[in-house]
Each structure stands twice: as C-alpha cells, then as structure tokens.
Amino acid sequence: MPLDRDHVTIASRLMLPTYAAFCGVYGIVFILDPQGRLGRAASLEAARWAMDLWIWGALWLVLAAVMLAALRTHTRDRYLAALYICRASWWAWAVVCEAAVFFNDDVTFLAGSLGVFVGIACTASIRSLRTGEA
Amino acid sequence: MDWLNALQGTLAVALVVTTGLLGLQQGTVRTLRESNGDLRARREDQDKYVAEVEVKLSKCEAENEVLRTVVTGEAHLEALTHQLDEHHRESMEALVEIKDAIQGGPHGA
Numbered sequence: 519m520p521l522d523r524d525h526v527t528i529a530s531r532l533m534l535p536t537y538a539a540f541c542g543v544y545g546i547v548f549i550l551d552p553q554g555r556l557g558r559a560a561s562l563e564a565a566r567w568a569m570d571l572w573i574w575g576a577l578w579l580v581l582a583a584v585m586l587a588a589l590r591t592h593t594r595d596r597y598l599a600a601l602y603i604c605r606a607s608w609w610a611w612a613v614v615c616e617a618a619v620f621f622n623d624d625v626t627f628l629a630g631s632l633g634v635f636v637g638i639a640c641t642a643s644i645r646s647l648r649t650g651e652a
Numbered sequence: 653m654d655w656l657n658a659l660q661g662t663l664a665v666a667l668v669v670t671t672g673l674l675g676l677q678q679g680t681v682r683t684l685r686e687s688n689g690d691l692r693a694r695r696e697d698q699d700k701y702v703a704e705v706e707v708k709l710s711k712c713e714a715e716n717e718v719l720r721t722v723v724t725g726e727a728h729l730e731a732l733t734h735q736l737d738e739h740h741r742e743s744m745e746a747l748v749e750i751k752d753a754i755q756g757g758p759h760g761a
Contacts, residue, residue: 568660570661573661598679599673
C-alpha cells in the first residue's frame with residue numbers, strides 16, 4: 519500500500535511529516551549547538567556521556583532525511599523502518615536524560631518525559647501504518 | 653574527538669539502530685501472525701461453505717434423479733398410448749373388413 523494521503527489516517531497526514539521536521543530540527547540544533555547552550559545543559563550530562571551530542575543530532579538528521587525520502591517516494595516500509603529507529607532513539611534519549619537526575623540535583627525529574635512522549639507517539643503511528651488504515 | 657569517544661558513539665548509534673530494527677522485525681512477525689490467523693479463519697469459513705454446497709448438490713442430484721424417472725415414465729406412457737391408438741385403429745380397420753366380408757362385399761352388397 520503506497521504511503522500517500524489517501525492511504526493514511528487524518529492524524530497520520532499531520533504526524534508523518536511532523537516526525538521528519540521534529541527530528542530534522544533537533545538534528546540541526548544538536549549538530550550546530552548554537553551559543554553552546556546544549557553543551558552547558560545540566561539535563562544532558564548523561565546524554566553527553568553516552569555519546570557526543572552532535573552524534574545524536576546526526577542520527578536524527580539521517581532519520582529525518584530517510585523519512586522525507588520515504589514520503590516523497592510513497593514507500594511505506596522505508597518510513598516504517600525509520601520510525602522504528604526513531605522510536606528507539608527517543609526512548610534511549612529518555613533513559614539518558616532521566617539518568618541525569620541521579621548525577622545532578624539541578625536536573626528536573628521530568629527530564630526524560632519528552633523522550634517518553636515522542637516514543638509513545640511513534641508507537642501509535644507505527645501501529646497505524648502497520649494496520650494500513652485508510 | 654579521540655578514538656574512544658568515536659568508538660563509544662559508534663556503539664551507541666549501532667545499539668539504537670539495532671534496537672529499532674529489532675522492533676521492526678517484531679512488528680513484521682506480529683503482522684504476519686495476524687494475517688496468518690485471518691487467512692486460517694477465512695479458509696475454515698470457506699471449507700464450511702464448500703461442505704454446505706456439497707450437501708445441497710447431493711440433494712439436487714437426488715431430486716434430479718427422481719424427476720428424470722418421472723419424465724422417463726411419462727415418455728414411456730405416451731409411447732404406450734400411441735401404440736394403443738395404433739392398434740385400435742388397425743383393429744377397427746380389420747373389423748370393418750371382416751364385417752364387409754361377412755355381409756358379402758362392401759356396403760352389404
């Protein structure tokens with residue numbers, strides 16, 4: 519089933535390009551790190567320990583590129599593969615951000631919540647694409 | 653960036669990508685299992701339908717046999733009737749000839 523507006527839910531028509539845009543923006547910001555703010559963020563301490571922030575950014579940028587290519591070529595399987603990896607990356611992000619709570623008292627307990635939310639959103643979209651709802 | 657950092661980064665990315673692909677594999681297997689279950693249920697429904705059709709077919713064949721016998725019987729009856737009519741006609745002609753012969757020629761001459 520092709521990946522186009524006629525073969526996805528109304529929610530997916532909004533969310534599928536949003537994942538690509540979201541990952542793309544995060545990727546660019548993490549690679550460029552304007553004004554070095556990310557490098558100084560306390561909540562990203564564990565994330566920086568896991569791997570350099572620019573690598574996180576590169577991963578998200580590549581995923582964004584794959585998603586955009588899949589949307590252009592209407593390839594459902596390719597988009598699904600990117601979405602699965604995107605989900606794994608954001609859950610990993612949630613874990614490393616939440617881990618920072620134990621290393622730094624200035625880090626909020628909600629540090630990992632963004633990653634959890636994005637992971638759940640990815641799961642919902644994965645199920646929608648898998649079922650091929652139209 | 654030193655090599656240890658590069659290795660750590662590479663391993664972390666590989667771990668994330670592998671986890672994602674494992675999720676993809678699991679999703680594919682689940683979808684295939686569901687499709688398999690659906691196809692199995694559909695095949696069972698079709699088997700039931702075929703069994704019902706076979707029962708109906710047997711009934712139709714039995715009725716057809718009965719009807720064929722009836723039709724054949726009627727044809728046989730018709731043939732007999734026709735034969736009787738023929739014999740009756742021939743008998744009547746023979747009777748007329750005999751009557752004429754007794755009475756000494758045609759019209760009782």
